Amino acid sequence: SAVISQKPSRxxxxxxxxxxxxxxxxxxxxxxxxxxxxxxxxxxxxxxxNQGSEATYESGFVIDKFPISRPNLTFSTxxxxxxxxEDSSIYLCSxxxxxxxxxxxxxxxxxxxxx
Amino acid sequence: KxxxxxxxxxxxxxxxxNLVLNCSFTDSAIYNLQWFRQDPGKGLTSLLLIQSSQRExxxxxxxxxxxxxxxxxxxxxxxxxxxDSATYLCAVKETSGSRLTFGEGTQLTVNP
Numbered sequence: 001s002a003v004i005s006q007k008p009s010r011x012x013x014x015x016x017x018x019x020x021x022x023x024x025x026x027x028x029x030x031x032x033x034x035x036x037x038x039x040x041x042x043x044x045x046x047x048x049x050n051q052g053s054e055a056t057y058e059s060g061f062v063i064d065k066f067p068i069s070r071p072n073l074t075f076s077t078x079x080x081x082x083x084x085x086e087d088s089s090i091y092l093c094s095x096x097x098x099x100x101x102x103x104x105x106x107x108x109x110x111x112x113x114x115x
Numbered sequence: 116k117x118x119x120x121x122x123x124x125x126x127x128x129x130x131x132x133n134l135v136l137n138c139s140f141t142d143s144a145i146y147n148l149q150w151f152r153q154d155p156g157k158g159l160t161s162l163l164l165i166q167s168s169q170r171e172x173x174x175x176x177x178x179x180x181x182x183x184x185x186x187x188x189x190x191x192x193x194x195x196x197x198x199d200s201a202t203y204l205c206a207v208k209e210t211s212g213s214r215l216t217f218g219e220g221t222q223l224t225v226n227p
Contacts (some may be wrong), residue, residue: 104149
């Protein structure tokens with residue numbers, strides 16, 4: 001299993017500002033994943049963060065809007081840049097563990113509201 | 116493209132009732148299927164993981180089954196309790212290195 005600490009747990013931000021979300025894992029993991037969950041919807045993968053290389057972004061998500069850092073095997077940050085009300089969502093980090101990296105564990109999420 | 120559907124979208128039951136949540140997926144060539152629980156405004160908690168070679172997994176009052184050929188999984192909750200109230204999501208992984216595809220969840224309310 002994995003214990004993931006994510007912060008902040010929630011924030012209310014003004015349009016045009018940026019917010020950085022931090023995710024700390026209690027063990028070393030190869031990949032960390034960042035998801036977005038818009039109100040009333042399911043989870044959508046934003047990007048996969050590998051230590052020592054650029055993050056891999058999914059269709060519809062770009063690095064300028066969601067820059068990601070992965071300085072080591074236990075930590076990652078996601079920044080939501082130049083925010084608009086449409087960015088109001090829950091943002092979640094997750095990792096895979098298990099012998100074949102088959103089980104997914106999530107942080108507690110960051111509930112973001114943009115005014 | 117894999118699509119995951121969960122029915123019903125919402126369910127309200129009295130305490131003590133046994134219930135079944137459904138998850139269907141369009142591509143039966145999956146690697147595993149995972150059921151999660153999400154409390155309002157929170158992250159996801161993994162409940163059960165079923166590998167593609169397995170038919171079911173059990174944990175306490177929860178039992179998840181998998182029928183790959185028909186593209187279906189069910190989550191059975193026995194003797195439901197108000198503390199079971201949450202949104203339940205299923206997610207399918209197609210290969211060992213691929214991303215998960217999530218359903219939209221079933222919002223469960225168990226009334227005392």
